[in-house]
Amino acid sequence: MTTTLTNQQFRLAARPVGMPKPTDWRFTSEPVREIADGDILVKTLYLSLDPAMRGWMNEGKSYIRPVAIDEVMRAGGIGRVVASKAFGFKVGDIVSGSLGVQQYWIGAANDKTAAFYKVDPKVAPLPKYLNALGMPGMTAYFGLLEVGLPKAGETVVVSGAAGAVGQTVGQVAKHKGCRVVGIAGGKDKCDFVVDELGFDACIDYKNDSVKDGLKAHCPNGVDIYFDNVGGQILDDVLTRINMKARIIICGAISQYNNTTPVKGPANYLSLLVNRARMEGIVVFDYADRYHVGVAEMAKWMREGSLKTREDIVQGLENFPDALSMLFEGRNFGKLILQVAAE
Amino acid sequence: MTTTLTNQQFRLAARPVGMPKPTDWRFTSEPVREIADGDILVKTLYLSLDPAMRGWMNEGKSYIRPVAIDEVMRAGGIGRVVASKAFGFKVGDIVSGSLGVQQYWIGAANDKTAAFYKVDPKVAPLPKYLNALGMPGMTAYFGLLEVGLPKAGETVVVSGAAGAVGQTVGQVAKHKGCRVVGIAGGKDKCDFVVDELGFDACIDYKNDSVKDGLKAHCPNGVDIYFDNVGGQILDDVLTRINMKARIIICGAISQYNNTTPVKGPANYLSLLVNRARMEGIVVFDYADRYHVGVAEMAKWMREGSLKTREDIVQGLENFPDALSMLFEGRNFGKLILQVAAE
Numbered sequence: 001m002t003t004t005l006t007n008q009q010f011r012l013a014a015r016p017v018g019m020p021k022p023t024d025w026r027f028t029s030e031p032v033r034e035i036a037d038g039d040i041l042v043k044t045l046y047l048s049l050d051p052a053m054r055g056w057m058n059e060g061k062s063y064i065r066p067v068a069i070d071e072v073m074r075a076g077g078i079g080r081v082v083a084s085k086a087f088g089f090k091v092g093d094i095v096s097g098s099l100g101v102q103q104y105w106i107g108a109a110n111d112k113t114a115a116f117y118k119v120d121p122k123v124a125p126l127p128k129y130l131n132a133l134g135m136p137g138m139t140a141y142f143g144l145l146e147v148g149l150p151k152a153g154e155t156v157v158v159s160g161a162a163g164a165v166g167q168t169v170g171q172v173a174k175h176k177g178c179r180v181v182g183i184a185g186g187k188d189k190c191d192f193v194v195d196e197l198g199f200d201a202c203i204d205y206k207n208d209s210v211k212d213g214l215k216a217h218c219p220n221g222v223d224i225y226f227d228n229v230g231g232q233i234l235d236d237v238l239t240r241i242n243m244k245a246r247i248i249i250c251g252a253i254s255q256y257n258n259t260t261p262v263k264g265p266a267n268y269l270s271l272l273v274n275r276a277r278m279e280g281i282v283v284f285d286y287a288d289r290y291h292v293g294v295a296e297m298a299k300w301m302r303e304g305s306l307k308t309r310e311d312i313v314q315g316l317e318n319f320p321d322a323l324s325m326l327f328e329g330r331n332f333g334k335l336i337l338q339v340a341a342e
Numbered sequence: 343m344t345t346t347l348t349n350q351q352f353r354l355a356a357r358p359v360g361m362p363k364p365t366d367w368r369f370t371s372e373p374v375r376e377i378a379d380g381d382i383l384v385k386t387l388y389l390s391l392d393p394a395m396r397g398w399m400n401e402g403k404s405y406i407r408p409v410a411i412d413e414v415m416r417a418g419g420i421g422r423v424v425a426s427k428a429f430g431f432k433v434g435d436i437v438s439g440s441l442g443v444q445q446y447w448i449g450a451a452n453d454k455t456a457a458f459y460k461v462d463p464k465v466a467p468l469p470k471y472l473n474a475l476g477m478p479g480m481t482a483y484f485g486l487l488e489v490g491l492p493k494a495g496e497t498v499v500v501s502g503a504a505g506a507v508g509q510t511v512g513q514v515a516k517h518k519g520c521r522v523v524g525i526a527g528g529k530d531k532c533d534f535v536v537d538e539l540g541f542d543a544c545i546d547y548k549n550d551s552v553k554d555g556l557k558a559h560c561p562n563g564v565d566i567y568f569d570n571v572g573g574q575i576l577d578d579v580l581t582r583i584n585m586k587a588r589i590i591i592c593g594a595i596s597q598y599n600n601t602t603p604v605k606g607p608a609n610y611l612s613l614l615v616n617r618a619r620m621e622g623i624v625v626f627d628y629a630d631r632y633h634v635g636v637a638e639m640a641k642w643m644r645e646g647s648l649k650t651r652e653d654i655v656q657g658l659e660n661f662p663d664a665l666s667m668l669f670e671g672r673n674f675g676k677l678i679l680q681v682a683a684e
Binding site: 063251252263264265268270271276277278281285 | 621
């Protein structure tokens with residue numbers, strides 16, 4: 001049945017300098033081969049578009065190997081099994097895994113890189129599995145709880161507050177009894193974060209002074225800063241941290257497309273003065289406990305005390321532009337590319 | 343007896359811009375008043391000259407209040423009690439405390455700012471009480487052990503390796519079974535650190551590439567970096583850290599006299615990639631356990647497995663120049679100003 005299928009793909013054509021350009025991609029198409037014993041064929045439904053993708057396009061040692069030139073671009077996603085010769089997977093199953101920016105994934109069901117696991121469409125709408133119940137949610141949950149170690153009454157600041165990770169960080173922190181102040185770009189995002197998600201306040205970094213906002217909204221200083229953006233905002237927060245503060249370095253989207261060197265935090269000596277800590281996290285380290293995070297957050301979602309917002313762009317062909325939305329802050333909520341109808 | 347004494351002092355005349363200049367000081371002299379009940383009069387023997395002094399000269403919130411304009415410059419030291427109307431202190435006692443840059447300290451023996459405690463000249467030569475058995479030693483001991491959490495077999499890198507804190511960091515790390523690589527300025531200091539103190543290697547940052555040195559001498563990467571200098575060296579080490587590395591931010595002497603903003607570590611995202619941690623320390627936090635550190639290090643000194651070197655400059659009048667030795671790396675070992683003969 002599979003021989004008549006065509007698989008459209010985005011492959012990395014060149015390593016970008018600064019913001020990725022259309023010519024950094026090659027849009028290809030190839031026939032889908034027959035599946036062999038142990039294989040599954042997965043039809044991509046949704047792909048997760050994440051700031052981390054920019055890093056995967058660079059050469060050099062990182063927490064994961066770079067995407068090779070001419071390789072299909074790496075992307076996590078949700079798909080439907082449309083053919084299977086593998087034990088434990090049947091046609092119609094919904095899976096989450098590293099599908100790549102393509103219409104179909106084919107290979108061994110137990111491929112370690114793809115890291116498939118089945119998801120239950122009855123528990124939550126599928127896009128949620130790329131948001132609070134997926135990598136961004138796990139990043140928020142384990143990063144905040146295991147590195148941030150929040151205590152009730154503490155003040156938590158999170159940048160990229162309307163983004164995939166930030167949304168959940170703030171709501172998990174509220175569940176732990178913290179005061180939560182978001183930082184986001186634009187009034188709409190700030191209103192959403194406060195009015196819909198229940199943050200205590202949100203600073204609009206595009207229109208207001210972050211320093212003044214921190215003074216106004218963190219009268220007792222900052223105990224935890226969950227940083228998704230780096231750059232000047234990290235430096236501004238460093239001037240307001242409390243003794244024994246914890247800064248979680250999750251990302252630095254403001255710096256990913258730099259053609260000049262990364263801006264290091266000039267105020268890092270605030271760590272010394274305040275005996276504070278800055279620590280990096282990578283979500284994969286918590287893989288053996290994802291089920292704990294998913295269970296608790298799915299419960300909160302059912303109870304209505306964890307809300308998430310997705311920004312879903314339609315069509316594989318729109319991948320390059322959709323990705324650039326992230327770096328320009330044009331997405332509003334977790335950015336997802338819908339590749340096929342459910 | 344005390345009324346005939348004159349007390350020469352260095353007072354802060356102006357807040358320095360960049361490196362302190364002679365005109366930032368005022369050399370004054372005043373008669374020593376009679377002591378009142380509860381007072382002691384202490385004759386300064388040795389003063390500790392430390393990089394942290396540069397920070398105390400600046401305005402602004404820090405871990406300790408700034409020295410005020412016209413105030414006697416703050417300095418820890420060792421002195422001899424020459425008059426006492428205080429319980430527990432008698433003439434001839436040797437005390438350690440915040441004496442200030444002056445010939446005599448007078449006031450209540452229980453003054454919290456001075457924080458006097460008696461030291462035993464029979465246990466170790468007095469200058470050692472300003473080095474391994476004093477603040478630098480306590481900084482090294484508790485910073486390395488409590489924040490660095492060294493494990494046998496790990497690689498520890500320490501900058502300012504021939505300085506007061508660095509000397510001891512490396513030797514404590516050797517006691518814990520670590521591979522120890524120092525970074526110091528000049529061949530003499532590097533030879534001393536390796537040949538006298540027993541470090542495994544030392545990189546001469548003034549004459550050699552730190553990056554190349556780290557590659558050569560840390561074949562298994564860097565697990566702990568004890569940073570006394572900041573600047574480019576911190577950035578170089580960040581490129582070589584291991585998973586779960588710990589970076590102890592103790593100081594940043596390369597940045598203290600900047601007239602431009604502090605250079606933040608551009609490679610800080612290595613913390614993310616490596617799930618590593620950067621944490622500041624201030625020695626005062628461990629005050630209630632100094633006796634533990636002093637006891638263990640005094641034992642090592644008696645056994646010959648902890649060596650220290652002091653660089654002793656003579657004469658109160660040489661304070662300004664002696665202080666500048668620190669920032670130019672002209673001292674070789676813990677810098678001490680001898681104000682009077684023992």
